[in-house]
Amino acid sequence: MNKVIFKLRRWDPDNKTYKTAEYEVPVRKGMTVLDGLIWIKENVDRTVSYRASCRMGLCGSCGMVINGKPMLACETQILHLESQTITVEPLYNYEPVRDLVADFHQFFEKQRTVKPYLIRDDLEEQINPTREYIQSPEEWNLYIQFAMCITCGLCYAACPTTSTDPRYLGPQALMNLYRFFADSRDQADHLRLEIADQADGVWGCHLATGCSEVCPKGVDPALAIQLLRKEILKRSLKLYRGKKISELAPPLPPKNKSPYRAFGEAPEFTVEEAQEKAGEFNILKDDRVR
């Protein structure tokens, strides 16, 4: 059985320093870096901390810098790295919490600022849905690539602007903003472009495209940022024609009037109750469709 050296760059929160620890790990075919870390924790050093969950590249929890490149530990096979020494570090551009665990607080704060949810003025329909919104395959294609994001945060770790400008919204947030901007069901395009059109928004991007390079899901945040820039410039030049907003599908036959309530006892809210509920989560507070 082959053996490789795992060099872990571990953050010590008590002394506020990094220290490097080396572990010899036996490797078999198909073993991932995450498997290696689990082996270390189970057999050598129980104090090693890392974040992981699904082990199949879906949850986006195990983002780490492996041999200098941000990757998902669960998707990276040790033998594919073709190296006898594997260096594992916590993600760049994040505050470390402990060992290989990075603090995602800022990441999700920035994501929250772009309002990553559909905003429409037919609040009544959203609260007590009766029908579905019509969306053509062409309209779906405009944003579906960007809906594949698993919020693993690798793009932030690869972004040179994020490393120098802490106020920069970053590739994931801007890509997410475009995902909802391009969605034909969304009506808040003016509000979204206002958020993007800032020195720390789309204009902060230097198009290094590191974000697109490292994305494990093949999402292209750099493309989203360029498309947002294009939209902003088009509107500045008054070349914009207006977005087609999805409308509700025709009513169903009376037998299945509400497709949602047909599956069970969905609670029915009044608009006031729903607004009160949304207020608890700070949603809809500033979301006025303009």
Added chain:
Amino acid sequence: MADGRLRLTIYFTGGLIAILLLIHLSLFSFWFVEGGYYTNMEWENVSTRMGSILWDAFYIILLSAILIHSYSGIKGIAYEYITSDGGRKAIDLLLTAIWIIAFIYGVIPIVSG
């Protein structure tokens, strides 16, 4: 759309500078342009241009385009390094002051000629 307009200004003034500089260089540096470098630099020709309102306007437009372009560009670079609101306001004020001084400094020889 404030930053979008700033970007458009950078693109527009960049294009304008390229065109106006080409005209300027073709007069002063390119020997193959009609009249040639030496003829265009003769005092008589220079003084004729300095006395023309059209040439004055040409150079004021070129000067303004360069100053606006550099103002926007330097502002963009400075904003990446200084991220506090106060610091950014200070940059805006400083650059505006430099812009005004540089514009006056550049316009005086153009119009006084």
